[in-house]
Amino acid sequence: MAMVAEKLRKIYQNSHADALFIECDFLRRYLTGFYSTDGYVILDEKGCKFVADLRYFEAAERELRGSAVEVVEGSYSQAIELIQGKKTIGVPYPFINVTAFKHLEEKGFELVDCMPALKEAMLYRSEEELSLIQRACDIAEEGFLQLLPEIKEGMTENEVAALLEYNMRKLGASGTSFDTIVAFGPNGSVPHHETGNTKLSFGDPILIDFGCKVEGYCSDITRTFLFGDDKKHDEFKKTYDIVLSAHDLVRENLVAGMTGREGDAIARDHLKKFGLDKYFTHSLGHGIGLQIHEYPNLSPKSEQIIENGMVFSDEPGVYIAEKLGIRIEDSMYMKDGKTHTFMHKTQKNLLVL
Helix, strand or coil: CHHHHHHHHHHHHHHCCCEEEECCHHHHHHHHCCCCCCCEEEEECCEEEEEECCCCHHHHHHHHCCCCEEEEECCHHHHHHHCCCCCEEEECHHHCCHHHHHHHHHCCCEEEECHHHHHHHHCCCCHHHHHHHHHHHHHHHHHHHHHHHHCCCCCEHHHHHHHHHHHHHHCCCCEECCCCEEEEHHHHHCCCCCCCCCECCCCCEEEEEECEEECCEECCEEEEEECCCCCCCHHHHHHHHHHHHHHHHHHHHCECCCEHHHHHHHHHHHHHCCCCHHHCCCCCEEECCCCCCEEEEECCCCCCECCCCCEEEECCEEEECCCEEEECEEEEEEECCEEEECCCCCCCCCCEC
16 A cells, blocks of 8 residues: 555656645546546645545445545545646646547636656556566466467458467457457568458468457567468568568667667677568557556657566567568567566467467
C-alpha cells in the first residue's frame, strides 16, 4: 500500500495541478487497480478517490478496502463536487474527448495536461505489474502451443484466430490484447493484415501476431512458421534466419542507458547488411502495459532512454509485397541493465508443422 500511495503522490506532484480528474478507463485502472467501464478518479493533495455508481460501488469498495484509494458512491455530479474550489485541473489530453474537456472549462476550471506525469510513472513497472505481464505471456505461449496441432489444411485465418483466442481464454485470459492477426502465405507481407477467410494450403507460411490480458495487463508475441515444407521456400528460410538474428541481437545487446533509437538500430543495421532494411517498415518495438502500445518507443527517432523496469517489444520484420512477411516478436523487460524476454515456452527457430 505504501508503494502505491507514494506512486500516486509523485504523479500528483508532477502534474502541477490542484487535482487530477481522470475518466479514461485504462488510466482509472492504473491509478486504482480496479477495472470498470465507468467512473471517475480524483487525485489531489489529500489522496486518491474513486467515484463509482451503484453498478460498481460494492465491488470497488470490497476490492479497494484498505488500499490507498477511497471509494465514493456517486456519478459525474458527485465527482465534480469533489473538485469544487480547485483552480487548475489535470486531465490527460490524449485521452479526453472535446465534449468532456469543454464541459470542465465551462465550469470554470483551468485545464492542464497531466499525461506527462502519468507517462513518467507508467514507464516503470512494479514487481506486481511485471508478474501480471509474465502471466499474460505464459498464457499466450501456452495457447499457441495448444493451437499448433489443431491447425489443418483448408482452415481459414478466422478459424485459426478463433481457436487461439479460445485457448487463451480457457487458460485464464480475460481477453485479447488486440485483434489477433493471422496471415497465410503472401498475406503476411502486410504487417497489420486484417484476418479474413483465406484458406490454408500445404506449404503456406503462417504469421500470427497475438496476445492476451491478465487483470488488464497485456502480452504481445508474433510467431512465423511454415505449414509443411514444399521445398519452395529457400528465400523465405534465409530471410527468416536473418530476421531471427536481428531479434536475438537486440536481446543480447540492448542495455540500460541506450536510447530507443539505438535499440532500433541494432536490428535495422543488421538487416541492412543483407539489403533488407528497406523492407523493415515499422519500428522495432513499443511499450507494453494496460494498453498494447505504451511507452517507451524503440524507433528510428526515439531519444527515450531505456532503463530498468521498462517493458517493451522486440519485433523486427521483413515484408516484401505479395511475396513474404516475417516477424518475430517477444515481450521484453529491462532488469539489472540487461534485456530479458518474458517468452520461455515457444521456439523461435523456424518451425515446420
